[in-house]
Amino acid sequence: MNKDLITALVDNEIKDENIKKELNELISSDSQFRYEYDVQSLCKKLVREKVKKVKAPEYLREKILSEIKPKETIAIKKHNFLLNIFYKPAFTFATALVIIISIILIVVNRFDNSKPPEIDFSKLDSDNMLLQAVNNYNLILNGKLAPQYVSDNSKEICNFFSKNGVHYSTIVPEFKEWKLLGAVVSEDKGIKLAHHVYAGKNNQIIYVFQVDKDYVNKVIKIDSDLLEYIESGNCYSKEYSNNLIILTEIDHNIFAIIANDDFNYVKNNFCSLN
Amino acid sequence: MTEAEIQKKLYEDFEREAIPHMDALYNFAFRLTGDSDEADDLVQETYLRAFRFFDKFEQGTNCKAWLFRILKNTFINKYRKETKEPDKVDYEEVDNYYENIKPSNTDSAHLEKDIYDNLLDDEISEAVNSLPEDFRTVIILCDLEGYTYEEIADFIDIPVGTVRSRLHRARKMLFTKLYDYAANKGYILKEKK
Secondary structure, eight states: OOTHHHHHHHTTOOOOHHHHHHHHHHHHHOHHHHHHHHHHHHHHHHHHHHSOOOOOOHHHHHHHHHHHSOHHHHHHHHHHHHHHHHHSTTOOHHHHHHHHHHHHHHHHHHHOOSSOOOOOGGGOOTTBHHHHHHHHHHHHHTTSOOOSEEOSOHHHHHHHHHHTTOOSOOOOOOOSSOEEEEEEEEEETTEEEEEEEEEOTTSOEEEEEEEEGGGBTTTBBOOHHHHHHHHTTOOEEEEETTEEEEEEEETTEEEEEEEOSOHHHHHHHHHTTO | OOHHHHHHHHHHHHHHHTGGGHHHHHHHHHHHHSOHHHHHHHHHHHHHHHHHTGGGSOTTSOHHHHHHHHHHHHIIIIIOOSOSSOOOOOHHHHHHHHHHHSOTTOOOHHHIIIIITTSOHHHHHHHHHTSOHHHHHHHIIIIITOOOHHHHHHHHTOOHHHHHHHHHHHHHHHHHHHHHHHHHTTSSOOOOO
């Protein structure tokens, strides 16, 4: 009998009861067939139970949907709407003026990046960079997250990042008052991300999480107003739960820093690098 | 219906029919390419192509099989690395090795204990990923995704009998790889014939 049929039996693909019976008898009586059956069953079981399924990342779903969404439809509709209201006799000069002023206000506000946006930390998603930084910082303070690599040398830490799959160039500045403690590489949506930690003279902790700008809103989220604010060359800082939070862009990386050292010193150190 | 309304309906139908299969397609793409960035690109290109031809897709037929076929063809055309042909396999060599590691008394009671209990999940994934593409494909679709022979035949456009014989060989090949892993780690004592 063809041994391929053993495979079909393992996969419950034999519909003919007579063939099924014949195969089962062979398996019971012939050790060669029994062995084939066991090997095929074992491999099936191993793949089914031990190989993990990989899910499509959420950003991919959104990206594909946004690419195929009929944008012209929206544009045409808006265009028709504008044309229609301009044709209406009730559309007076005053109404037009109000719309123009509103548009000017929107545009002015949009480009007014001098004010930091208000961020409500209680409403941040779990994939938000600031929230992840705060959570990691708390884990460090509570002794639940320790460096995977201990070094006080910035070059060694950068090497550690690149050897452990961080595919973007990392920056680990050294500061007079702080000592580098070490680093951690985390993984999010299959991308390796870099974190490092300093200690202050009185055991203050300064935690730094940096990602390449290209990963923002693909791997990790940043509020769009906040991103616009720091992309305009600003350094965002906020006091939160007795700690200082900083978000800034240095070269092509976005840095989230959480620290409990002197706020002005922390701000001067990092905000001067952008 | 205006052109805009037709486009809108097409988008809504596509979102309802095709998008729910993305996890299965992504898993397949990831196993084919072995890289999350390439899997992203492959799935994205598959969906963009599928959407371009979605008006030709016959509603009510198997959308998932249609998407798998597009993905496989896209992979063959664009993403298969280095060689233009799938990996050539020396079946005879595999069969000989398989026969060689088969214990003389063919007592298979210890196999599950030696291999299933001892090997790590990553080692098993690695062994699957190292299988030649045609074999990896049927193993993923049958054992990981749980599709029937008929569905797999439909997805990758081969006869049902070929699915069965390919699976038979693929598992033998996987077994020889796992056996080697286990033997190298000392979980199995190699029996020379």
